[in-house]
Amino acid sequence: MARYLLDRMVQSVAVLAIMSVVIFWLMGLMPGDPIDLMISADPRLTPEDAARLRELHGLDLPISERYLNWLTAALSGNLGFSRLFAMPVLKAVLPALGNTVLLLGISFVLAVAIAFLSGIAAAMNQHRKLDYAINLLAFAAISIPSFWLALMMISLFSVTLGWLPASGTESVGGGGFLDKARFLVLPVLTLTIVSFGSHTRFVRASMIETLRQDYIRTARAKGAGEGRVVFRHALRNALIPVVTILALDFGFLFSGALIIETIFAYPGMGKLIFDAIMGNDYNLALVTLLFATALTLFCNLAADLAYAWLDPRISYTGDGA
């Protein structure tokens, strides 16, 4: 187990390292470079000044050397300076990371809870009306464009009804816990709706598959009630494939967060990535993209752990936790 974990960690670090090279290279292909931006901001800069600045910032070096310079600085804790926010990159990233973890965390828990309730209900009523209704809803949730749903939410709840704020995280001048919660409702609702559909279909499929197994028939034959069969015997086994898929879906959830944060002007990692790329803030874009990748890899790793924990063959020997 420890050996396996170590392998997976090394793998994750390798993927992250490869991604840092790829992203660094892609950043170099973005339109303009920081010096071009300085020139457009200050017309008095001469071409000689520009060349000197490029040399000063090491931008005249080949891309491999620039990457190594960046990596050395990054590993010693210097992630650079954000042009857009006029502060060190790390200082801009950390609060956004907190906001995103909050948004994703609540939405994920809600989506999973809804998926389990509806998925199990559908599996227990296979080929009945409830099953069809849940399936239809799940398909609709998978097919809905998240940005459009966000716009419709704003149109209904903010513009027409005036119940909830359409953007930001708190009222002007700051607010208490309730005030902040009000600002979270629409982003969380939107993200939950667009992510529960595929989860529901997985839970349903996995549950139906499990309920077909011989040990379930044995449990029923021994006179166990339906509730006991489903929740004691089937659920734990049906969970195993679902957990991996839920975690693999984290990348999807993060993509959803990018759209929803951008539309609701919610200052999280997704909006930060979008603003950094659109505003040619290279240092910030690089670091935020890597943070997002690292976060996704971390969740995949967590899923592997949960998988081992759920699998009785590992957890019962005592070294799984």
Added chain:
Amino acid sequence: MTAAAAAAPASSARHAWRRFARHRLAVASVLVLALLCLLAFSAPLFELALGTDSERVNLFSRLAPPSAQALLGTDELGRDMFLRLLEGGQVSLLVGLTAAVAAAVIGTFIGLVAGYFGGRFDAFLMRFTDGIIALPLLPLLIVLAAIDLDKLGIPAAIANSENISLYRIILIVALVGWTTVARLVRGAALSIREREYVQAAKVQGAGSWRIMRVHILPNLISPIIVATTLSVGNIILLESVLSFLGLGIQPPIPSWGNLLTNAQALISTAPLLAFYPGFLILLTVLAFNFLGDGLQDALDPRAVRRRA
């Protein structure tokens, strides 16, 4: 054609058709998609009948309500919304289908090669596939959509042509959309290459490419069709969100995604303008997902349900 299908082609097809017809939502989806395509591609006829076109700006009738002249009203520049939706539909449907087919071709190739050759080669390709699946795709797509074609050494004449955003989005989406098909094909190829008839072909001296093309690929057509149909919906969603963010299909070419770009600013004055394009995206994606589900029931009845 599968072995069973070769033995009794007519009855197998009839069985598949009967299973498909039983999936009422899938049948309805075919009708909806046919209607949408028909409407979208007869846009020139509507333009002729209404005596206007989707690009004519009329600042005297901005945000007009629906009328006999403009069936769904006009947008912020006085352009006919109905016609713009039809034109946008052409683009969104074409891009969705083309990118899905391109992704399926890439995925089939990678999956086939990995599954057939196996070993380290397979392990490497599948690690790579897993890596791509695990990444947060949208942020990376935004970077890919934002890169400067000049810096890639693409001639300015091509980089600045009007349709470049179309090709670009198809390419980008295909580059990340092949993973599902690749894993599917790889799994199937792994098991088929052990079958006796493949071994027999090998003994008779058939080359690797011939075995893959003649003996393995035809067995995989059904699952590939199902996976591709299911991916069209996802791809249309991806295209629409990139276009909405201003990174996909660029105006003046309309798409259902970029029709929504200005919608947020107008949401309090003209909420219906935001409603229509998104509703059509929802309808189309839903129809493709139901169609894929129905095809799966029909063509691949024993398969474990895979995700859309």
